[in-house]
Amino acid sequence: MTERLVFDAGVVDWALAAAALLVLAASLRFLRALPWPLRLLRACSLALLAALLLRPAVDTLRERSSKPRLAVLIDSGPSMRALDDQGLARLARAVRWLKRHRSALEARAELSLFAAAGGARRVGFDELDRLESASASLEAGAAAADVLDSGPPPARVLLLSDGASDSPEPLEGGLARLGAPVDTAGVGPRRVRPALAVSAVQAPDFVFLHGRFPVSASVEATELAGARVQVRLHKGDKLVGSAEFEADKPFTVFQASFTAEAGSLGRESYRLSASAVSPDGKTIETARGLRVEVIRQKTRIMYLAGRPSFEYSHLREHLKSDPNHELVSFVILRNPENFSPVPDSDLSLIPFPAQEIFVQSLFQFDLFILENFAYTRFSLPVSYLQSLRKFVQEGGALLLIGGSNAFTKGGYQGTALEDILPAALWPDADDYRPGLFQPVVAAPSNPLMSLGETPEASAELWKALPPLDGWVRLASLRPGASVLLRHPSEKTPAGDPLPVVALREFGKGKVMIVGTESSWRWKLAGGGDWRLASFYSRFWNRAVEYLTGSLDLKKVKFSPLPDRMPPREPAVAALRTFDEHFRPLPGSETDLRVLWTPPGAKAPRSTAFFEREPGLFQVELADLAEGRHRLRAVARRRGQPWGEDETEFLWQKVKGDAPLDRKRLKAVAERTGGRYADLDRLEPSALLEGLAPPKRERLASSRRALWGSPAWLWTLCALLFAEWFLRRRGGWL
């Protein structure tokens, strides 16, 4: 044990001591005439005063060794509860390893233990036995911040994990913020089993409708040397592509690339699967889902008119004027039975490309418009109408515009196309009636009809329109169809109001019928009434948007959910409600119920939700069972049904055979300058090699403040008294 003189003086004290010494130096000139004992006494007094101002103290020093800080992060995310081949949870294995090697670790390092789920929480050895895996995955960035906040920066970090965090942030990036090497210990099955894993799936987030896009993936084959690995890409049940590889090493990584085509708007789900037969004859399979958002680049429209008409002229011009439309149109200028008095070279006619329209290029279009087109007149094969039906079934949109050659008279009764129309056709071939009529809005709250700023303004606009000319008689409305406009007096044979504009969803597509070819009269009305100047274009824009899926008419809508929800609780879903003008509809104005059907449940049950912001609701589901869950939202407004929507998702707990992601853990170690080892093979000595040796350092165990002793005051007084006494005696006062 040693001692050390120290001074506790602050800046002010040092300044005062310096001042005292300066006074001493300055006064020496005046003291020169005095005898030396007096000069000595004065100098001693001032020196003593300066020394006291510096607050001298004595430290008692004790030697000890300083160990480097080792931060141990124990991944306690959901995957760590998985049982491995020893029947022990991974978290329990990590804890067991730590307890077993506690003394060896503590001998060389100052241990700081953290349970890492989401962020990192400081734990002691006594808490380890009670540690349970949480529902949140390890989030590397948050965990690193928590470690740094807990004390001095660690000299080294040990991460005990299976690397199966589903956090979007890369582990290596987050942990690199610790600024220290991170050694990673893989907690997982001891024995390396034959396995396949689909990793690093790459596909564009957004693709254009009908566009082709690449999908690629890395497939890792472990302990499958000599086996053939089949990689397949499916869209639903349909096989998009497949590839086959041969594993030639114990660990082989294949790159599989496919080209897919976006067939319908919205989210498309794909499944990338890999399978192989292991050396012991077992089939090993793995799969991973991916989703792409399909958006529209341009609306591709095919417009086929049976004869020239003002309807065709105006609607074609309107559709063509929109740069977002890609319009291909054909109008029959001469029917097959018509005689031509001039040679063909004097006519601008071209052959009717029926096969190209109905077969070859049909599925490239988003919307097919048939206006007053008599199908029978051209002796077209039945397969063309079947093709058109399939086009709708697979997501295309069909708009039939009436006229004297359109529906029954056009030969559509009893065909494959009639089934998909919103209304059954009139049994009599003479289904067209000329004459003016003022249509009545049958669904004023439908967004397709809400063409004014307010419901009242919309109603005024509809009333101000000029009458339409001629209508097609229809038999009866089909189930699920909606009537938007009806005839003011005409009835169907069943006595219902005659639909003039009606729509229906069929398969994945939509069908709309407009039973008159005189909507162009609405366009001309703009010349006489400024309020109607853009009515025609607004109506047809809405119609095209609705038919092509750009206008979603649902007033209650769940936000898209991933196919497979992350294995954590609560599972969260968002729901939006809209009013008739598609503005957010607050919860105070609607009676909303959310029904949850867990897997295997016979009946749905109401579940709670809260309104995050007006019109946006959050549903949180806990105590989830494994399997497919269904959510249904039903809204009523002013006592009337307002809308409903359904969604579903798959929820699964972490599987016991979740792979140990060595690659990920190795990446963490490589990035930070640490080392990787499987937990079973990790020896503390190897880990501790990377730590700096303990430093020998002397620490003050106690401090005695010398300046606090009254002896100093007495000494100073004695010096000053002695000086006074000598001066008095020598007559130097």
Added chain:
Amino acid sequence: MDDAAGIKASEFDRWVRSTLRAALPDSDLRPLGQDHVLFKTFFLVRRIGGRAAVSGSVEGVDWGGKTVVVYSRNDLMGAWAKDPLGKPLYDCAPGGEAQRFDAKKLTLNILMYALTGSYKADAVHQPYILEKMRQGVP
């Protein structure tokens, strides 16, 4: 519009021009070029017919991207006029029946233009029309 006078600088012609200037001040009445879609909406019109041959062209006013006024000074309707027995009421001079037929073809093309707009200007028609135009050249 069709000037039935059959003479240059008729009173109707003066009225047409002054009225169009007042009604559509931003658009001029101009002769339509031979490549105008009006001349290929149904027939491939190479000559301008009519009861008279006052002008070798048809005039028009473009507005909003399309020709909204078509004006003929050759009395197109005069070439169509028939008596109760179905015989033409007026001779077509100087071209005779060929000139009458050209007038009928142009009239039908004007109607087609009203009913189909610029349909025949679509790219899909161009190769066919160009080929036929080549075939039709003597």
